[in-house]
Amino acid sequence: MDMGLSQKVAIVCAASKGLGRASAMALACEGVNVVICARNERELNEAASTIRAESDSRVLPVVCDLTRAGDIERLVERTVEEFGTVDILVTNVGHPQMGAFSDLREVDWQSGYEGVLLPVIRLCRTVIPHMQQVHWGRIVHITSIAVREPGTPYLISSVFRAGVAALSKSLANELGHTGILVNTVCPGPFRTPLGKELIQRTAAAQNRTYAEIESETAQTSVIGRMGEAEDLGTLVAFLCSEQARHITGQIMSVDGGTARGLF
Numbered sequence: 001m002d003m004g005l006s007q008k009v010a011i012v013c014a015a016s017k018g019l020g021r022a023s024a025m026a027l028a029c030e031g032v033n034v035v036i037c038a039r040n041e042r043e044l045n046e047a048a049s050t051i052r053a054e055s056d057s058r059v060l061p062v063v064c065d066l067t068r069a070g071d072i073e074r075l076v077e078r079t080v081e082e083f084g085t086v087d088i089l090v091t092n093v094g095h096p097q098m099g100a101f102s103d104l105r106e107v108d109w110q111s112g113y114e115g116v117l118l119p120v121i122r123l124c125r126t127v128i129p130h131m132q133q134v135h136w137g138r139i140v141h142i143t144s145i146a147v148r149e150p151g152t153p154y155l156i157s158s159v160f161r162a163g164v165a166a167l168s169k170s171l172a173n174e175l176g177h178t179g180i181l182v183n184t185v186c187p188g189p190f191r192t193p194l195g196k197e198l199i200q201r202t203a204a205a206q207n208r209t210y211a212e213i214e215s216e217t218a219q220t221s222v223i224g225r226m227g228e229a230e231d232l233g234t235l236v237a238f239l240c241s242e243q244a245r246h247i248t249g250q251i252m253s254v255d256g257g258t259a260r261g262l263f
Contacts, residue, residue, distance in 0.1 A: 001243070003030045003237065003238070003240075003241035003242060003243060004241055004242030004243070005027065005030040005031055005032050005088075005237070005240060005241055005242075006030070006031030006032075007031060007032075007033065008031075008032045008033070008087040008088055008240075009032070009033050009034075009035070009079065009083040009084070009085055009086055009087045009088065010024070010027050010032045010033070010034045010035065010086075010087065010088035010089070010090060010240070011034075011035045011037070011075065011076070011079055011086055011088070011089050011090065011123075011127065012024040012027065012034055012035070012036050012037075012090040012092070013037055013064075013066060013090060013091050013092045013093065013119075013123070014037070014038055014066070014092040014093065014094070015034075015036035015037060015038060015044075015047060015090075015092070016036070016038035016040055016043040016044040016046070016047045017038075017043060017047065017192070017193050018190075018192035018193050018194055018195075018229055019092060019142055019187060019190065019192060019229050019232050019233070020036070020038070020090070020092040020142070021036075021047050021051075021229065022229035022230050022232060022233030023090050023092070023140075023142070023232065023233045023236040023237070024036050024047070024051055024059075024090075024233075025050075025051050025054065025055070025230075025233060026230070026233035026234050026236060026237035027057075027088065027090075027236070027237050027240065028051045028054075028055035028057040028059065029054065029055045029057075029237075030237055030241070031055075031056070031057060032057055032087075032088065032240075033057050033058040033059075033060075033083055034051065034057060034058075034059050034060070035059075035060045035061075035062060035075070035078070035079045035082070035083070036048060036051070036059065036060070036061050036062070037061070037062045037063070037064035037066070037075050038061075038063070038064070039063065039064070039065050041061075041063045044061045044062075044063060045061055047061070048060075048061040058083075060078065060079070060082050060083075062074070062075050062078050062079075066093055066094070066115075066119040066123075067094075067114055067115055067118075067119060069122055072119065072122045072123055072126055073126060076123075076126045076127055076130075080130065085130050085133070085134060086127050086130045086131065086137075087131065087134070087136060087137060087138065088137070088138045088139075088140075088240050089123060089124070089127045089137075089138070089139045089140075090139075090140050090141075090142065090236055090240075091119070091120045091123055091124075091139070091140070091141045091142065091164070092142040093115060093116050093119050093120065094115050094116070095157065095194060096108070096111065096112035096115055096116055096156040096157050096160065097111065097112065097156055098153040098154060098155075098156075098157075098201075099152070099153055099155065099156075100152045100153065100155070101152070101155055104155065104156065108156060109156060112156035112157070112159070112160050113160060116156075116157065116160035116161060116163075116164070117160040117161075117163045117164060117167075120141060120164050120167065121167065124139065124167070124171065127139075128171075128175070128180065131178075131179075131180050132175075132178055132180070134179075135178055135179040136179045136180070137175075137178075137179065137180035137181070138180070138181055138182075138239065138240040138244075139168070139171065139180065139181070139182040139183070140182075140183055140184075140185060140236050140239050140240065141164050141165070141167075141168050141182075141183070141184045141185070142185055142187065142232070142236070143161040143164050143165060143184055143185065143186050143187075144157055144158075144161050144186055144187060145186050145187065145188040145189075145253065145255050145258060145259055146158040146161055146162075146186075147161050147162050147164075147165050147184070147186045147251065148186055148251075148253060148259045148261060148263075149259050149261070150162065164184065165184045165186075165251050168182050168183065168184040168249070168251070169182075169184075169249050169251070172248040172249030172250075173249060176248055176249075181239075181244070181245070181247065181248035182248055182249065183239050183247060183248060183249070183250045183251075183252065184250070184251045184252065185232060185235060185236065185239070185252050185253075185254050186251060186252065186253045186254065186255065186259075187227060187232050187254045187255060188220075188221065188227065188253070188254065188255025188256060188258040188259065189217045189218070189220065189221065189226045189227065189255070189256075189258065190226060190227040190228070190229060190231075190232065191226045191227065191228055191229075192229050195226065199213045199214050199217060214226070220258050221255065221256030221257055221258045222256060222257030222258075223256045223257060224256075225256060226256075227254065227255070227256060231254060232254050235252070235254055239252075
């Protein structure tokens with residue numbers, strides 16, 4: 001199926017590994033020229049080489065700390081210098097401090113805001129004017145199942161990623177008439193570097209084995225498995241496609257049925 005994305009230009013955040021990398025790969029395989037960013041230059045360049053080898057698309061790696069406003073401005077500037085515009089934005093940000101409400105300090109909440117919600121606001125503010133110029137754009141926010149099922153120990157993540165989802169819905173309402181579509185995806189447990197790290201933390205805290213926690217985590221899904229990064233990447237690519245031209249303002253779970261609620 002031709003998704004109608006050939007020669008579009010995408011910025012994919014935190015794309016050196018995991019869900020960001022899978023999203024960049026899926027887009028590149030559809031002919032999108034991708035700009036990938038991350039803080040670790042070695043991992044970023046390795047990801048860029050892999051994506052180039054498996055697609056015919058151009059890949060521009062840009063070292064970027066999304067908590068720094070200047071880095072975000074430079075990221076978008078480099079994209080426009082290289083490709084002339086930005087058609088697609090895939091936001092994906094870091095994991096904040098974990099803990100119960102009584103254990104979290106004010107500095108943890110401030111760091112959570114600056115690391116989760118504020119970078120997404122800055123990215124949208126910087127990129128949207130370029131999309132408005134051509135009356136076409138796709139924005140996909142990668143958040144978390146914590147948006148739908150908030151609580152300990154992912155409390156800070158729940159609060160600020162829910163803020164991203166609210167921003168996404170608001171932007172969809174405001175920008176729909178300009179040809180810009182905005183959606184949110186909420187991944188559950190995935191077999192990614194971050195997913196493995198969270199399992200390791202839980203295993204250590206409970207003095208249990210990694211295998212035990214991984215098995216329990218997989219069983220929280222109604223299909224009994226953890227997601228693979230490509231499961232989310234293909235959805236991100238679809239949401240950016242012409243086939244998804246009537247989908248905007250949506251919050252989509254990608255969790256194998258882990259979230260049990262109706263909404």
